[in-house]
Amino acid sequence: MSRALCRILGLTALVASAWPAAAQTPAAAPLPAGDVVVDGRGVMRWQQNKQEVALFGVNYTAPFAHAYRAHQAVGANLEKAIEQDVYHLSRLGVDAFRVHVWDVEITDTLGNLQANEHLRLFDYLVAQLKQRGIKLVLTPIAYWNNGYPERDSGTGFSSIYSKLQAYRNPRAIRAQGNYLTQFLNHRNPYTQQLYRDDPDIIAYEVCNEPKYQAPAAEVTAFANRMVAAMRATGYRKPIFYNIAENPELSEAILDANVEGLTFQWYPAGLVSGHTLRGNLLPHVDQYPIPFRADARFQRRAKLVYEFESADIIQPVMYPFMARSFREAGFQWATQFAYDPLAIAHANTEYQTHYLNLAYTPGKAISLLIAGKVFRQTRREQPFPRYPADSTFGAFRVSYREGLSEMNTDEEFYYTTSTQTRARRPARLRHLAGVGSSPLVQYGGTGAYFLDRLAPGVWRLEVLPDAVAIRDPFETASLQKNVTQILWNDQPLRLTLPELGESFSLRGLNAGNTAQLQATAGRLTVRPGVYLVAAAGKNTAAWTPDSRLGTLRLGEFAAPAPTALGPQARHTPVPQATAGQPLTIRATLTGLAPADSVFLVAQHYYGRTVRLPMQRPAYATVEATVPAKLTYAGQLRYWIELRQNGRTRTFPGDFSGAPRDWDYSARERWEVTLVGPKAPLDLFRAATDQDRVEARALARNAWTDYVTTEATGALALRFVQNNQPAVPAAVAAGPAASLRVYFADKLLGRPTDVAGFREVVVRARASQPVGAQLVLATQHAAAFVAPLALSTEMQEIRVPLSAFRAGPLLLSPRPYPGFLPLQFQSAAAATPLKLADTEVLQLLLDAVPAGGSAPAHVDIESVQLR
Secondary structure, three states, X not given: OOHHHHHHHHHHHHHOOOOOOOOOOHHHOOOOOOOEEEOOOOOEEXXXXXXXXXXXXXXXXXXXXXXXXXXXXXXXOHHHHHHHHHHHHHHOOOOEEEEEOOHHHHEOOOOOEOOOHHHHHHHHHHHHHHHOOOEEEEEOEOOOOOOOOOOOOOOOHHHOOOHHHHOOXXXXXXXXXXXXXXXXXXXXXXXXXXXXXXXXXXXEEOEOOXXXXXXXXXXXXXXXXXXXXXXXXXXXXXXEEEOOOOHHHHHHHHOOOOOEEEEEEEEOEOOOOOOOOOOOXXXXXXXXXXXOOOHHHHOOEEEEEEXXXXXXXXXXXXXXXXXXXXXXXXXXXXXXXOOOHHHOOOOOOOOXXXXXXXXXXXXXXXXXXXXXXXXXXXXXXXXXXXXXXXXEOOEEEEOOOOEEEEEXXXXXXXXXXXXXXXXXXXXXXXXXXXXXOOOEEEXXXXXXXXXXXXXXXXXXXXXXXXXEOOOOOOOOOOOOOOEEEEOOOEEEEEOOHHHOOOOEEEEOOOOOOOEEEOEOOEEEEOOEEEEEEOOOOOOOOOOOOOEEOOEEOOOOOOOOOOOOOOOEEOOOOXXXXXXXXXXXXXXXXXXXXXXXXXXXXXXXXXXXXXEEOEEEEOOEEEEEEOHHHOOOEEEEEEXXXXXXXXXXXXXXXXXXXXXXXXXXXXXOEEEEEEOOOOOEEEEEOOOOHHHEEEEEOOOOEEEEEEEOOOOOOEEEEEEEOOOOOOOOOOXXXXXXXXXXXXXXXXXXXXXXXXXXXXXXXXXXXXXOOOEEEXXXXXXXXXXXXXXXXXXXXXXXEEEHHHOEEEOEEOOOOOEOOOOOOEEOOOOOOOOOOHHHEEEEEEEEOOOOXXXXXXXXXXXXXXXXX
């Protein structure tokens, strides 16, 4: 018997141990045992009680590909890593798991299953998920090789057959049928169940994101052959097939012998290379399906195998996505992909995705809330369009507050500090959040959970502080931390009615010997798990091995502190109004109460001031440069940290202070100080390549950066071949777009905004092409004006008075391609107010087909004047 099997059996024994009966969590409510069936109306139901299925969760890939190799690279024990991650998933209320199994790592080229470490770890993961009551949908065929973002090393059939060959090459077809047969007949050594019989594997999707071409008959024949291979094993539960990847061949899938259809959703595309900013809620306002009126579609169950608000860290997207999924009729949705704890510091597991309870606490709590939305929203329940639907049922989503919230009599969850009051504090049973609320005032940045065990007795779990120190969506490396973890003593005040002001805390997790007593409801806590009890309560019945649903009370998983020392993160505003005080705020980690922080500000080589910096929040410092130093010109500044008798200066973390005679570091922050009538750059090709989204939307278009002939200035170039653009199946719209988030540029000139009168674009086109400018507000209301491009590089002036209410382009483009490309705000039309705007779009129409050379548009800059 292996040590891993002993661990599984030990966990099984713990489940059966006695524990106080009052401790239950909504997330732990047991799901029905037994099979799932699809009724004649395409609804998945639990066979046991005929109730509808509604499951929500994640993909997770630790046993395979890059995640497997990365765990080895950082020296992590993969079994322990899986245990910790599955604990966190259970803590977040996840009840659904899906993964496309990397067949390339567990087969040979003939499709024979290989008993290797990848398969063993996957078996172990399945067993751990089952222990937590999490249901599974598996996709045995991934079609991916295993290299990304490194080189491929897989040796199975997917290493020699492309996606197009996979359904046409007879040897590839035989290999896949052979593999499916062996995979479903595989016996998991940790559960002793065959994969075809495991009651917690409720369905299968045949293959992941296939790629097909006409004729449709070949596609249908392949799908039916794979289904037949699976059915020949004796498997009788639902089989799903992807229809969203090849919508132009939907007929082929609708004619196949499958019970369900699978979809994905990347509402703002993938791999922008930086964090997307601005109000992106219109991207997730609805999920219309083009073939939903087809009777063949209506009798199939619907499942979302992957979704993610890629390149977006805002904790507001998931609840909206969950609501839109339910409105569209989906009964299962799983995010792609949850980042393993051991490698989440670097976000190398697909840089465009980032989700982990410890490292992205606000986004993780939004996933918890989204799961509640998904399970509590009626299937096909209609909703009004954004922003009228920002509050629905027990839920509230606010882009401006960066907040998702759930508030019922028994549950209260929030993703950032909120002033919302719990509906019935005396009846509250579960609370989780980041930041503070009227019931919990907490000084740290990690997530925390409070669960009621009995009257006056609660379990408190506190995660370490997490601070973003780099853009997590830039090019990733295991050697580059994007989030810093710090273990700190943080102030905590609880005002739960039944605890009173003199409650006690007792440490429960391993090594936590804390015994604390609150004064006026206040005390200081470190990361860990605690038993919280009102004065006079006897808590001897609760031990670390007592149960809270599928959790042990003493369970705790958290990353070690990041061994980096103090880290500073700050981006200067490009311009600030001369003669006005300028507040400078930065992130600075690793501060102790006795440390001193100063802002050293200098007007070019002129006068220098040294200002003490305040700490308005954890890891945040700020100071205001007085107006006497902000006269027109250039302001240079540094942050000086005095710690343990040593002085270090940022940016760069150099030893010494900027005013030392031998301080030789050249790094500094700078801001240009201008008069109120100076233009403000919204976009400049020479400096903004890494902070904008310049996308070709048509398949015959692409982007580049070039220098102009007249001045040598750098320009963004959009190129279009003079060919018919795309098949009719792809939504019509502009051929290309530039999207610029500029709200941060307005911050330095708030008093000047009212004086701007026009948008000035310096650009040229090689031939006539239609173009529009769009200004979008924080409320996602769009205002559109035509842009008349010339064949000569020149300034084109567009008065603000020319902008009229119109549609907003959903850029970056949503995927799948059949989703809407435009959003029309449901809010009442109001005049354009520049102070409310935050996004500029420049849209280019398709050029007429048949020209002799590619057409191009060059854009040097866009300004407000």
